[in-house]
Amino acid sequence: MLQGSDLVCVRGDRRLFKNVNFTLGAGGLMQVGGPNGSGKTSLLRMLCGLSNPALGEIQWCGTPIQSLGDEYYASMTYIGHLSGTKDDLTAIENLRISSALAGVEIDEPKAREALQHMGLASREHLPVKVLSQGQRRRVALARLLVCQTTLWILDEPLAALDVSAVKLIQQLLEQHLEQGGMVVMTTHQEIEITAASITQLQLA
Amino acid sequence: MAINWFKYSSPASFYSLAGKMIPIFVFLAVVLTIAGLYVGFFVAPTDFQQGEAYRIIFIHVPAAWMSMFLYVIMAVWAGIGLAFNTRLSSMMATAIAPTGAMFTFLALWTGALWGKPMWGTWWVWDARLTSELILLFLYIGFMSLQAAIDDPRRADKAGAIIALVGVVNIPIIYFSVQWWNTLHQGASVSLNQAPAMATTMLTGMMIMVFASWMYSIVVILKRVRVIILERESHTAWVAELRKKEAAR
Amino acid sequence: MFFWIIRRDLLLAMRRRSDVFTTLFFFVIVVSLFPLSVGPEMNMLRTMAPGVVWVAALLAAMLSLGRMFSNDYLDGTLEQMLLSPQSLSLLVLGKALAHWLVTGVPLVLMAPVLGIQYDLPAEALFVLTVSLLLGTPVLSLIGAIGAALTLGLRGGGVLVSLLVLPLYIPVLIFGSGAVEANMAGLGYDAHMSLLGAFLLVSLVFAPWAAAASLRVSME
Numbered sequence: 083m084l085q086g087s088d089l090v091c092v093r094g095d096r097r098l099f100k101n102v103n104f105t106l107g108a109g110g111l112m113q114v115g116g117p118n119g120s121g122k123t124s125l126l127r128m129l130c131g132l133s134n135p136a137l138g139e140i141q142w143c144g145t146p147i148q149s150l151g152d153e154y155y156a157s158m159t160y161i162g163h164l165s166g167t168k169d170d171l172t173a174i175e176n177l178r179i180s181s182a183l184a185g186v187e188i189d190e191p192k193a194r195e196a197l198q199h200m201g202l203a204s205r206e207h208l209p210v211k212v213l214s215q216g217q218r219r220r221v222a223l224a225r226l227l228v229c230q231t232t233l234w235i236l237d238e239p240l241a242a243l244d245v246s247a248v249k250l251i252q253q254l255l256e257q258h259l260e261q262g263g264m265v266v267m268t269t270h271q272e273i274e275i276t277a278a279s280i281t282q283l284q285l286a
Numbered sequence: 287m288a289i290n291w292f293k294y295s296s297p298a299s300f301y302s303l304a305g306k307m308i309p310i311f312v313f314l315a316v317v318l319t320i321a322g323l324y325v326g327f328f329v330a331p332t333d334f335q336q337g338e339a340y341r342i343i344f345i346h347v348p349a350a351w352m353s354m355f356l357y358v359i360m361a362v363w364a365g366i367g368l369a370f371n372t373r374l375s376s377m378m379a380t381a382i383a384p385t386g387a388m389f390t391f392l393a394l395w396t397g398a399l400w401g402k403p404m405w406g407t408w409w410v411w412d413a414r415l416t417s418e419l420i421l422l423f424l425y426i427g428f429m430s431l432q433a434a435i436d437d438p439r440r441a442d443k444a445g446a447i448i449a450l451v452g453v454v455n456i457p458i459i460y461f462s463v464q465w466w467n468t469l470h471q472g473a474s475v476s477l478n479q480a481p482a483m484a485t486t487m488l489t490g491m492m493i494m495v496f497a498s499w500m501y502s503i504v505v506i507l508k509r510v511r512v513i514i515l516e517r518e519s520h521t522a523w524v525a526e527l528r529k530k531e532a533a534r
Numbered sequence: 535m536f537f538w539i540i541r542r543d544l545l546l547a548m549r550r551r552s553d554v555f556t557t558l559f560f561f562v563i564v565v566s567l568f569p570l571s572v573g574p575e576m577n578m579l580r581t582m583a584p585g586v587v588w589v590a591a592l593l594a595a596m597l598s599l600g601r602m603f604s605n606d607y608l609d610g611t612l613e614q615m616l617l618s619p620q621s622l623s624l625l626v627l628g629k630a631l632a633h634w635l636v637t638g639v640p641l642v643l644m645a646p647v648l649g650i651q652y653d654l655p656a657e658a659l660f661v662l663t664v665s666l667l668l669g670t671p672v673l674s675l676i677g678a679i680g681a682a683l684t685l686g687l688r689g690g691g692v693l694v695s696l697l698v699l700p701l702y703i704p705v706l707i708f709g710s711g712a713v714e715a716n717m718a719g720l721g722y723d724a725h726m727s728l729l730g731a732f733l734l735v736s737l738v739f740a741p742w743a744a745a746a747s748l749r750v751s752m753e
Contacts, residue, residue, distance in 0.1 A: 094436070094437060094438075095519070095520050130617055131617070132613060132616060132617070132752060132753065133752075133753040134753065152619045152620070152621070153619075155617050155618060155619040156619035158617070160613070160614075160617050162610055162613055163610075164608075164609060164610025164613065165609070165610060166609060166610035166611045166613065166614045167609065167610075167611075168542075168546060168605075168609065168611065169609070170546055170549040170550060171542075171545065171546065171549070175542075175545070179538060179542050180611075180614055182535060182538040183535070183538070183611075183614050183615060183618045183620070184614070184617075184618060184619070185535075185618065185619040185620065187538075209549075420700050420703060423696070423699070423700040424700050426696060427696045427697045427700065430693055430696050430697075431683060431684070431693060431696075431697060434684070434687045434688065434689060434690075434693055435687060439753075440750060440751065440753060443750040444683045444747065444750050444751065447679070447683060447743060447746060447747050447750065448679075448683060448697055450743075451679060451701065451743055452700075452701075454739075455700075455701050455704075458704050458732075459700070459701075459703055459704055461704075462703060462704035462707045462708065463703070463707070465707070465711075466707045466711065
């Protein structure tokens with residue numbers, strides 16, 4: 083269970099948001115909305131522990147995430163709007179390294195399978211720099227297939243994706259939620275996901 | 287009398303406390319500087335070896351001491367700020383740096399002025415001079431790093447790390463330079479055989495050391511006040527202060 | 535995990551070999567400039583050689599520090615590293631080691647050739663190479679702190695040199711000191727042990743300080 087209480091975010095002199103409260107249980111999806119510059123990305127970065135809230139606390143299963151540290155990171159996957167892929171490496175190398183970083187070492191067939199599932203068949207051995215923006219995004223999102231984490235924190239996962247890929251990601255999310263996973267995401271697009279509980283968090 | 291010290295760890299109350307303390311320290315600094323300079327220039331006897339030129343030590347020695355003290359104090363404040371996330375401590379560290387750098391520069395400069403009549407050269411690669419020069423580099427690094435970072439909290443923390451790394455390295459650097467210097471002893475003049483000092487000389491020097499402390503406290507408090515105002519400019523108490531100033 | 539990072543950084547360096555060669559050529563050019571500026575007098579060059587080679591190694595190592603984290607920072611990989619369940623200090627150690635393999639080791643291998651240009655005797659060449667072998671990893675390790683602190687700042691490259699060069703002084707003193715001592719017919723064991731001690735101390739503390747710096751810079 084992920085819980086945020088009275089979160090306040092300050093960037094420089096400006097206060098982006100205050101009094102943000104939420105509780106996210108198993109199988110829950112939380113969609114963070116709000117105009118540009120309202121602090122959506124800042125909130126997600128706080129939730130994964132990259133930055134600290136100016137005030138307030140974030141708890142994972144009842145314990146503050148700062149004191150959990152590595153234990154929390156092992157149960158969480160964050161995909162930001164930077165894809166975290168290396169231009170000079172191939173899609174397979176990228177996926178294998180990024181999942182090894184997340185603590186899951188996979189062999190080449192498994193990586194190829196995941197990339198094929200993401201619709202990148204026959205492009206696994208190309209360096210990522212020759213791929214399109216949407217294809218790079220798919221390489222990044224393929225990590226969701228291999229890392230068996232409970233909590234997914236996704237910043238604009240659908241940006242730059244075409245219709246078929248959007249559908250694929252929606253399926254993936256639904257499946258994850260059905261299995262009791264949790265998802266926090268921002269998106270500007272309408273999404274059609276059926277899940278047990280969907281919360282909307284609107285940042286002013 | 288029980289004083290709630292924690293009250294003063296908030297920038298707002300420290301601002302007014304510092305405002306009250308500054309006049310006291312200004313008074314002390316002025317009195318001690320006049321007394322110290324009087325003793326140094328009129329009471330202390332002329333040195334039979336070095337003549338009148340030695341009198342620069344009344345500036346040089348306090349400056350050199352302050353340059354080292356202040357770096358350590360700066361690192362301690364910065365470290366406290368990093369460990370306990372107290373904003374005021376980090377502001378203290380930021381405020382100390384320019385004064386420390388100033389004293390370092392003063393020590394180098396007066397050292398050169400002293401060196402010319404003593405050894406016939408402005409600069410020797412003596413262990414102490416070299417270490418002092420490196421100390422100046424460390425101060426400059428700290429200040430440039432903080433100046434390059436826009437976000438004040440990041441500037442505080444990054445500055446704290448480099449100050450702490452510096453303070454760990456100072457003994458290593460000092461020791462290395464010392465060894466390097468003895469290895470090349472032939473090329474330089476040793477400063478170590480200073481003649482025994484007359485009591486009045488020592489008194490004058492100690493008074494000047496205290497004067498430097500007082501001066502540092504005044505300047506640092508003033509600078510902290512400015513930093514507090516800059517950082518807290520969006521808060522209610524600063525707005526109120528502004529109103530009061532305007533009404534006056 | 536540690537090995538994954540090293541492997542990845544080496545792989546990236548292999549795909550972009552020009553970066554490695556730029557650092558190496560910089561080193562060679564700086565060392566070759568000195569005879570041109572002070573004249574070809576062999577006796578003077580011989581006494582200058584250890585200092586010149588060491589200063590050039592310092593500058594070359596520093597030149598490449600900017601790249602240590604900035605690429606990972608720009609493409610988002612650094613975020614992933616911070617969120618890794620592995621220890622960040624260990625990852626930083628891996629990156630510093632990879633940096634050394636890519637920039638430090640070529641310098642060590644090139645140093646004897648440059649020493650010959652300065653007419654160093656064979657034993658001095660050996661001492662120079664060993665001192666660089668012990669000293670250059672320290673440069674990468676301490677440099678990691680500077681690189682982490684200046685991440686994403688404008689003018690970061692120049693700033694790194696301001697922060698890091700004063701901290702390099704002990705390595706410089708004992709590295710070139712070892713060669714000088716050898717040429718003067720003295721023992722150089724003490725210098726080497728001290729360089730080794732610096733290496734051990736920085737192996738323990740630098741990754742930790744650099745990891746803390748990364749967290750500060752990424753917040």
